[in-house]
C-alpha cells in the first residue's frame with residue numbers, strides 16, 4: 001500500500017447516520033462516512049481512528065495472504081513441479097476458525113485455509129502445513145500416494161513431530177488433517 005504516506009480522505013456526512021462510522025478504500029482515496037451531527041473535532045478523531053483501523057486490517061490480512069500464496073507457489077516449484085496445474089490453489093488464506101485443525105482445503109473450489117496458530121511457528125513447519133494442503137489438491141485422501149507426495153518435503157517427518165508436540169501441549173487439539 002502507500003506506506004506511511006497519508007491517503008487522501010473524503011469525508012461524507014449523512015443525515016441518516018446516527019452514530020455509525022464506516023470507511024472504505026476507493027482507489028487512492030479513503031471514504032469515511034460519518035453522521036451529519038458530528039462536530040469537527042469528532043470528525044477528525046474518527047478519521048484518524050478509521051485510517052488506523054483500515055491500515056491494520058490491510059497490513060495484517062492482505063500482506064500475509066499474499067505471502068502465503070507466494071509460499072505456495074514456491075513449494076509447488078520445489079516439491080510438486082509435475083503438478084503445476086493441479087496443485088496451484090485458487091485461493092489460500094490465513095483464517096481463525098479452524099477448530100483445532102492446522103489447515104484445510106476444499107478440492108472442489110481449490111481453496112486452502114491455514115490456521116492463524118501456524119503463523120507463529122517456524123518457517124519449515126508453515127511450509128509443511130501448506131504443502132500438506134497443496135498435496136490434498138492432487139490427492140484428497142490420506143492414502144499412500146498422498147503421503148509419498150508429502151514425503152518429498154525433506155522435513156515432513158520432523159514437522160509432523162513438531163505439530164504433534166504442539167497439539168499434545170495444548171491439551172486435546174486434534175492432529176493435523
Ligand SMILES: [Zn+2]
Pocket residue numbers: 132136142176177
Ligand atoms: Zn490432510
